[in-house]
Amino acid sequence: MSKNIFKWRPVVLVLIFAFSGHTTYASSIMDTIGVTLLRQTTTNLNGAGIKVAQVEANAGGSPPGFEVNPGNVSQPASLFTYYSTVGTANTYPNSVGLNSGHADAVGGYIYGLGGPIATNVAHVDNYDAEYFYTSIIAVTFPPPINARIVNQSYSFGVQTSAEQQQTDANFDDYAAQYNTLFVSAVANGGAVTAPGTSYNGIGVGAYQGLSSVGPTTDNGRAKPDITAPEQVTSYSTAEVTGCALLLLQAALRGDGGSDTNSAADIRVLKALLMNGAIKPVDWTNSSSSPLDARYGAGVLNIFNSYHQLLGGKNGFNATSTVSAGNPHPPTGAAGTQAILSGWDFNTSSGSPVNDSVNHYYFNLTNSAGNAIFTATATLVWNKQANATSINNLDLFLYSVNSGGLIAASTSAVDNVEHLLLTKLPPGRYDLQVLKHAGITPSLNETYSLAFEFFTMPLKSGCSNNTAVLSWPIYPTGFVLESASSWGAPISWSTVNVAPTVVNNTNRVVVSSSSGNQFFRLRRP
Template identity: 40%
Template sequence: MAGQSGKAALASRGVLRRSGMSALLALAAMTGTLPVAQGHTPWRRIGLTQLRAAAPELNGTGITVAQVEASLCPHGDKFEPNCAATGQPSFKFTFINCSGTVGVKPDIRAQSAHATRVGWIFYGNRGGNVMTGVCPDVSHIDVWNAQALYRQLCRASPSLIPPGQIAAPAVINQSYVFEDAATVEIRSVDAVFDNYAARHNTLFISAIGNGLAMTTETGWPSQVNPPADAYNDLAVATCNGTTGIGPACDGRSKPDISAPGTETSYAAPLVSGAAALLLQAGKEGLGGSTTADTDIRVIKALLLNGATKPADWTNSYTIYKHVYIFNAPNAFTFTPLDPRYGSGVLNVYHAYEGLLAGEHSPTASTTLNGQSMPTAYTYAAAPQPLKGWNLGASNTRAGSNRLHHYLFVLPKTAGTSWNLTATLDWNVTWAGTTLLMDHFYLYLLNASGEVAWSKSPIDNVQQIHLNKLAPGTYDLVVMEHGSPVPIPRSHYALSWDFTPVYPGRRTLTDGRHR
């Protein structure tokens, strides 16, 4: 369906920001139809049916979330969902309108069909035989007007805790875009979202936009619109509907993940709900900790690593040269993610399995001087579990590279070969419009040398996906690339999954089997 959009000014510190001499930025909201019942698509496709059967207690309990909506001006400040239609009691909601006024009572004049549908998918709770949303038992829902949220994030000391509330939202769904953004505006938007996410451990999950009708106004137009193109944001495309494709306007790998939906507005709340479920599992200690496994870097790594890869998934642009993405600056022949699906299609059950596998520290850490390439770790050590994750810490000395080794032994008895997906991510921050970014690379090594690598110099995510690895000993290496000056301690999240391939069983594109 055609998107609805209204022109609205992008406000920064109380000043209207224009796109140079162009029109004011638009906040675009999109429309669609209600989802199908829980036992069918898309719940089965995203692993939610399987998760509900395995862990019915995971429903969002104890998690505060937020929903950010665009006003459909000039028709008034329409950004609220219809609480009754979502099945949630009105006392669970706080509303922050375009002027920043906080309210606790729904305003029928401010209700939006778009907001209602997004809320239904995200946290709907009708009960009985009627479909519920992904996280129906969340503790509280803050509903923000997008302009008000952006102005708050631009403050010197931003806070997303509304008066009367005790907790800021842990997951924020953003089913809107800033349209026609110029490069300087994009960097400003990225900076405020990235800094808040990194400093407050808040996961922003944003729709990228619906394609050619929604692009950036940069030297090379991109279909990935802010705020989805922020580094620390989890950018969402739809795998089966009207969607933009990547990369971002600077060539970075975006989107990060995809999900079913008629448009990206309705794919994003599926991912937001899945993140809330993983955060609940982490808070309850199901990953072995109540701190590391609620870190947004870990949640992001688990979601990306658990995604199912469609048959045409690729991280090589050479597969479809006709697509205009080849015009992007800094675009590489191989990138960490697919510019259509990101890491793949959301599968919350696979991500949950990854969390349950627990945190495992590196087998060893070493230092390489200069620009030397890593070599496999050769010392005798106990191998790592074949599925797991780690929130690792790293710091380098001037001119050196710091290597963190994860040693694995793939036995012959478990199958004829093995499939691997490994995902690495980390946060960035900004000083004004200057990006402050560590550089981590991901390698898979054996005794003969490099087997595979992911080393994009512009992304804050790396991924290795391989099918049919031979049995043997492997070293999965996270390398922090050194700089001319010492780098303070930084953190990364790594998730991995080695899966055996059995003779006579069909291998799926994501390395799993039927």
């Protein structure tokens, strides 16, 4: 298939912080994105054995300024290979490019040794963005690259809808053909832009910083997919890339079960990263638009994503078909999912005339009897290589007890569906993946589903005039709050005591002299 190439118009994202200040700043946000807790509870999850590609727009100069200086990220020169229109180099400095401070900063977040995320990556392929796009992505027969995950902390800038669609198509075709995950910035303000708008990649925004807002201008798709706690999207993208590298390493070494091919598929990685994200207090979506226009699925948290990977691959319990557009209540099948947190990588066997439904049944019970559950589910599938459209899949949650529909994500333009429910009573539920009837672009569709159902118990006890509060470490993202009285209105304040982790449990000791007697957990 011939690929059109339009005039190259990259825009390097604006830097806010100098690189010299990044080590401390990066360390301070490791708690927020779950890296600190992950390191406390796992062994050697550091990107070992995984190659990453870092694509950088020219920061100026001839040859192009796109290169990471190994010394500035505390890594050996042997870790890097550099590519540009001038040639390829395995040494630094070299004649194919010049150093870029932006590249140093981005690389420092991903694999630098000063506290960042994937410090032990096997290799870094550092590309000039113009060369990468015109010589690898947008050619008639694109060649494979050595890396499964590609960081793109740059933007193409303002494009027409036709230009954006062609850019997206080129990246999507490559991703589908080579199972390559592009983690790309959506830009620092205004409308979301390529390459962060591609269907099969992860578009990243900056939480509470300079960040573009969706939906896409071409057909109103939900982008960004996720955010991270940075001031600009260059660095939030690097954080997501680093966490994707950890998740890929964990998948390939079998942390998600023996089917490592499925666990390492880009659709599974994307679904797990999105489903582990923590929602800001003002997060919102709708049945027709699955993600928040500002935050996507929420704020990155690799600890949650990793624990959903640990749940392993869990197939559907039943499958059914209904005439296209007809209701599809629970089937009454007896099967039940063995766990409440996990993933699946499966295929919807479609029909030319019927909607096809895969059913996942969950029994939600709790010893407290009246406890309520929180549920998140994320469905991801690819825009297939050389396809001009996507298959239409939807995600539904039904109550088996009543037969009623609880929630639905039914976007007609996205290849992501996402559900969040915070007040599910105990009961039996049917999580459904529905493929609409039709053979275009294909009869069957392969998808990934990540899911999490939980209730968070807060336990308390007394010891020597202190209150001892404890709750599970997974899922994370909760804040302990206290109040001195129960009278309305209740005034809650944050307990500013860092929990200690003991046997997979958070533990906080509060002195009785504080005067607070009532406690709760709140997830922002």
